[in-house]
Amino acid sequence: MFSFASRRRRRTKYYRYCQYVRCTKSLPRAIEPEDVRHLVRLTRVVRDKALILMLLRTGMRVGELLRVRIQDINLRNRKVIISESAKNRIGRVVYFSDDAKRALKAWYSQRDPNKEILFYGRGNNPLSYVAVRRMFCGNLEKSGLTGKSYTVHCLRHTYASELLSAGMPLESLQQLMGHINVETTRRYARLTDKSLSDDYFRAMSLIERGEIHGEYR
Numbered sequence: 001m002f003s004f005a006s007r008r009r010r011r012t013k014y015y016r017y018c019q020y021v022r023c024t025k026s027l028p029r030a031i032e033p034e035d036v037r038h039l040v041r042l043t044r045v046v047r048d049k050a051l052i053l054m055l056l057r058t059g060m061r062v063g064e065l066l067r068v069r070i071q072d073i074n075l076r077n078r079k080v081i082i083s084e085s086a087k088n089r090i091g092r093v094v095y096f097s098d099d100a101k102r103a104l105k106a107w108y109s110q111r112d113p114n115k116e117i118l119f120y121g122r123g124n125n126p127l128s129y130v131a132v133r134r135m136f137c138g139n140l141e142k143s144g145l146t147g148k149s150y151t152v153h154c155l156r157h158t159y160a161s162e163l164l165s166a167g168m169p170l171e172s173l174q175q176l177m178g179h180i181n182v183e184t185t186r187r188y189a190r191l192t193d194k195s196l197s198d199d200y201f202r203a204m205s206l207i208e209r210g211e212i213h214g215e216y217r
Contacts, residue, residue, distance in 0.1 A: 027187060027191060028157035028160070028191065029151075029157055030154060030157045030158040030162075031150055031157075033162075035145055035150070036158060038144075038145065039052070040052065040053065040056075042139070042143045043142075046107050047110070047119065048135050049103045049107075050106065050107035051127075052155065053097075053099060053100040053103045054100055054103075055155040055159075056100075056158060056159055057097040057100040057159065058100070058159070059094060059159035059160060059176055059177055060080070060082065060156070061087065061153075061156060062129055062152055065118075066119060066126040066127055066129065066132070068082070068117070068118045068119075069116050069118060070115075070116060070118060071116075073104070075104065075105070078097070078101055079093055079094065079095045080093070080095075080096065081093055082178070085178045087178070092175065092176070092178050095176075119132075133151075133152055136152045157188070160188040161188055164191075164192040165192045170182060173185050
């Protein structure tokens with residue numbers, strides 16, 4: 001029989017373990033560049049392409065994009081005003097690329113001009129997350145990418161990874177992503193830090209050639 005104090009210690013250890021597990025975060029999952037190109041190329045429905053490209057080129061969370069209104073978008077300057085983040089309630093400005101602008105203009109030509117929400121569902125309500133996920137999975141299937149376990153949120157991870165690979169400073173990406181702590185943004189740098197791999201292979205080449213000397217005692 002365990003004593004009350006023993007049970008309490010076990011519960012405390014278990015609680016601390018659970019706290020550690022919740023705080024430990026795996027590396028974000030980005031979509032491979034060739035898969036991104038394949039997905040965009042084979043997404044034929046105008047609304048679907050506009051939605052996927054806006055997530056991919058702005059880094060917005062799905063919930064943030066689904067609340068965007070027409071008046072929040074400056075098509076000429078290619079920017080979107082997010083009045084309040086879906087996660088931390090802090091507003092920010094994000095920008096979008098030329099291909100996203102073309103996709104938006106194509107969607108503008110088809111969407112109901114009386115709707116306030118950019119991507120609307122029934123009535124004047126936003127499109128639901130479930131509907132977006134279903135649409136994304138359908139386009140993954142058409143692109144032959146179903147077996148790769150990509151999710152809609154991977155588009156945000158891809159956005160961050162691609163910008164870092166293109167040389168964007170970490171602090172700038174932090175602002176665009178809406179991260180309060182730069183350490184959250186730094187997780188993406190672990191996926192794209194080419195200098196780290198260069199350092200490793202440079203050192204390993206010396207090891208493999210037997211050009212290091214010393215004792216480990």
